[in-house]
Amino acid sequence: MLKLSLALTLTACAFLLLPLEKSSDAEPGKQAPQQTAINLTRLYNDTCAKCHGEQGEGGGAGTKTLLTLEKFGSQHDKLFFDAIKKGVPDMGMDAYGPTMNDETIWGLVVHLRELQNKYTEALVAGPKETEGVYTSQRAKFRLETVVEKGKGLAVPWGLDWLPDGKMLITNRPGALRLSQNGEVGPEITGIPATREIGQGGLMDVAVHPNYAKNGWVYLSLTDPSPTDPKAGMTKIVRGKLKIEGLTASWHSEQTIYQSKPETYSPSGAHFGSRIVFDKKGHVFFSHGERGSGEKAQDLTLPNGKIFRVNEDGSIPKDNPFTKDPNQLPAIWSWGHRNPQGLVMDLKGNLWDTEHGPRGGDELNVIQKGANYGWPLIATSINYNDSPLALPWPKEGQNFALPTLRWLPSTGACGLDVVQGSAFPEWKGDLVAGGLAGNGPVFRIRVQNGKVVEEEKLFWRQGRVRDVAVGPDGLVYVALNQPDKIIRLVPVK
Structure with missing residues (x-):
């Protein structure tokens, strides 16, 4: 058992004896007690810092530092939680289960992780770089700029390739461009109208695996509301390109998925949206919950879902939610927050990466019909430094748990699988x-x-918007701030 000597005093946190969550026993017609406002940093400093230090460095009452790589591992999450809740009598630490609810206790664990990250981040900064060569665990590589800043990129969001090696790049403000040999062509004409609302705009691009035969290119975008100039919603279309050099036009457009007009939102948050083919006639795409977490748990709404449709947009008969006419039949999985990474691995497993709020970004294997729990479970806290939820299901809940969690957040965006001979x-x-x-x-x-x-x-190197393995097997990265494309090139 991990020995945590959090020697906290009950008097120091007497305010925690106030109601911490809404009561389920309120009399009919009467308002339940409201949750007491809790600031986790203040709570830690008032109760924990006297022994562990405000930065987790230890010292008080002979306590040891918590700032070690060994204690930063996710395998210790439950041990930290149990130590706070149940106490560590041998180390003089009281149990805080009687005075804190579980969400608050988990919030303190997240706060500890944030303190630890400040110390450990430099220790896990990545492979050592010498004269431009990075030596990673299994391979050496260098970074090479493919498209320089100032070459026509503006918040590059998605990458994919045509069979002749030309790269398609989406710019979130609304431009789709072709690139080859470091040059970027003019904006492709005729692409559908889109609206840049906060995090939304022109997002992913995906070239059909049989493009050479059918010519289809798929796009995800924020579709403008026809009635509200400030609103939009994620939409999936496909079309074809007429190409001359790096100049192209878009034609033969078809809508693959579009939400009902009443679901369109002016929120600038959480659109998703990645597109993946399974090479079995289906296309998967992700849809963020648009800043309305509760809607991720509603199967009648598109928010916070991963969808599966046939390549022409029709609904596969074996989708999990086709029997209830009130539920959206295109849904494949639900309970997601903002999935901005989606890929099919070499074994046919579907993976996503998605954002938590403050902490709790996730890597999930996506299973048919599974509920991933947002916002009822989360390994994160609220942005305002207050408790949010538990990372584990409570009794009676059935949620799929992440394969990997990043805590603190990494801002998950872009996901692919390495294949080919380069690495x-x-x-x-x-x-x-x-x-x-x-x-x-x-x-x-x-x-x-x-x-x-x-x-x-x-x-x-910059904010990573997309990670995509090219037809040459090299790992390409779309960067924002600065807006450019780089790639990892092996060094033998």
């Missing part, structure tokens, strides 16, 4: 990007449903 040492591994902080890119190896390797390949 044989990484074949089958996932590569995932992040927007937060200094823009990390991770390599993740999963075996038998468990993460067996995770390393930060690099960071501090």
